[in-house]
Amino acid sequence: MPVTGGLPPLRDVIAAHGLGARKSLGQNFLLDLNLTAKIARMAGDLKECDVLEVGPGPGGLTRGLLAQGARRVLAVEKDPRCLPALQEIAEAWPGRLDIVNGDALSIDMLARLTPPIRIVANLPYNIGTELLVRWLTPPRWPPAWQSLTLMFQREVAKRIVAQPGSRAYGRLALLAQWRCDANVVMTLPPEAFSPPPKVHSSVVHLTALPAPRYRADAAILSRVVAAAFNQRRKMLRSSLKSLSPEIETLLERAEIAPTSRAEEISLESFCRLARAIEGEEQGG
Ligand code: SAM
Numbered sequence: 001m002p003v004t005g006g007l008p009p010l011r012d013v014i015a016a017h018g019l020g021a022r023k024s025l026g027q028n029f030l031l032d033l034n035l036t037a038k039i040a041r042m043a044g045d046l047k048e049c050d051v052l053e054v055g056p057g058p059g060g061l062t063r064g065l066l067a068q069g070a071r072r073v074l075a076v077e078k079d080p081r082c083l084p085a086l087q088e089i090a091e092a093w094p095g096r097l098d099i100v101n102g103d104a105l106s107i108d109m110l111a112r113l114t115p116p117i118r119i120v121a122n123l124p125y126n127i128g129t130e131l132l133v134r135w136l137t138p139p140r141w142p143p144a145w146q147s148l149t150l151m152f153q154r155e156v157a158k159r160i161v162a163q164p165g166s167r168a169y170g171r172l173a174l175l176a177q178w179r180c181d182a183n184v185v186m187t188l189p190p191e192a193f194s195p196p197p198k199v200h201s202s203v204v205h206l207t208a209l210p211a212p213r214y215r216a217d218a219a220i221l222s223r224v225v226a227a228a229f230n231q232r233r234k235m236l237r238s239s240l241k242s243l244s245p246e247i248e249t250l251l252e253r254a255e256i257a258p259t260s261r262a263e264e265i266s267l268e269s270f271c272r273l274a275r276a277i278e279g280e281e282q283g284g
Helices: 009-016 034-044 060-067 080-092 125-135 154-161 171-179 220-232 247-254 267-281
Strands: 050-053 072-077 097-101 117-122 145-153 180-188 201-208
Touching: 009 050, 009 080, 009 117, 034 097, 034 117, 034 145, 034 180, 034 201, 050 201, 050 247, 050 267, 060 080, 072 080, 080 097, 080 180, 125 145, 125 171, 125 180, 154 171, 154 267, 171 180, 171 220, 171 267, 220 267, 247 267
Parallel strands: 050 072, 050 117, 072 097, 117 145
Antiparallel strands: 145 201, 180 201
16 A cells, blocks of 8 residues: 555645644654655564554654554554544554554553564654653663664754764763664754754664673663763763762773763773672672
8 A cells, every 4th residue: 555545645634633733742743755654664674563653643654654564553642633633544554553542651552562563753852862761771671672763853863873072972872872773864854844843853763782782780881871971071080989989990990091081981981880880889
């Protein structure tokens, strides 16, 4: 079935169902079905997968995911005004679209899906980072999902893929890159959306690695990185002082100069430091 699904253009759907965009819900809709089909293709092979879509809105991306052959799409939308439009899509692709009216932050969405699972969404900007952090910090790794293909404000996308030495480098980059391959696969100008947001947007594709890139205890690594970047201008021997009275020795054991700053430290070095702290905590 083509990406239109035999349904009217999205502008007509929005007019017919009175879906005037609400800023409070981060509603910036993608109306070009060629574009939504392209984003769905970037998510990889969907044929054998259940797909979670957060915030389908009038359903442009939803149509793309179904046209790309997703086995099943679970679409979680907070705005009840969108439900009739989504119901029309469900009827065009019978038995493959489940619609849930609710808040993505308070529903256990992954529990409703069968692996393999891919997550694809043009996220509402106000909850995008929070959802990403939740998906990146499950109780066990590998996670229930295989990949995340997510639209963010371009600045957030840059923080996810940032490398040491750049201003965008910080907690989000380390969290994402520790256990995923992360790439920006598309950048869109404001005019691609209706209404246009103030800033550019980018799609980031993250693939879950089977195991973390470098061994480290997740809680210790998270503590180290948080302390280091909370005072990113300070030298590590000072910003990390609260972690251990022996922090200078531990930094040296991890082959990190105590006078260096968080921004300069690679993921591998942060993991080495987390292991040194773990060794000390275990009395090693
Ligand atoms: N996917 C559509 C598209 O690409 O045109 C809409 C994307 S729009 C950026 C974000 C969507 O997320 C809106 O439809 C909005 O109503 C919905 N939304 C906002 N907050 C939400 C939440 N907490 N849970 C679920 N959906 C939410």
